[in-house]
Amino acid sequence: INLLAEEMRNTASSKDMALLYQTIVTMNNPVLSKTNRDFLISLLGNTKHNDRLNADFPKEIKFYHKTGSTSDSSSDAGFFEIGDHHALILVGLQNFRDFSSLKTIGGVIANYFYPQ
Numbered sequence: 001i002n003l004l005a006e007e008m009r010n011t012a013s014s015k016d017m018a019l020l021y022q023t024i025v026t027m028n029n030p031v032l033s034k035t036n037r038d039f040l041i042s043l044l045g046n047t048k049h050n051d052r053l054n055a056d057f058p059k060e061i062k063f064y065h066k067t068g069s070t071s072d073s074s075s076d077a078g079f080f081e082i083g084d085h086h087a088l089i090l091v092g093l094q095n096f097r098d099f100s101s102l103k104t105i106g107g108v109i110a111n112y113f114y115p116q
Helices: 002-008 014-026 034-044 099-113
Strands: 063-069 074-082 086-094
Touching: 014 034, 014 074, 014 086, 034 063, 074 099, 086 099
Parallel strands: none
Antiparallel strands: 063 074, 074 086
16 A cells, blocks of 8 residues: 555646645535535645745735645645635646746736735
């Protein structure tokens, strides 16, 4: 089992991550109860590494996300709310450790919805 786990490690695509966050945001999930979903969202809202997609977000945007890093790649994926009923899901996966491009992309998108 450990060999399979090692082979599957860090194999999620951008599409996989977007689907995961869509499932969390929309509550279309037969596995998570509302209590567990709310707990998961609170964990995502307390991510300590805020130097990637949300590095240049305006202060009023709360980003719920999870970062990841290996020796040769970096990632950040999550969502922020737009109004009362919509969320925007952002996924940044890279094959290099260039956090500045994730920061730039996130800042452009966030400032489109929340101009400063």
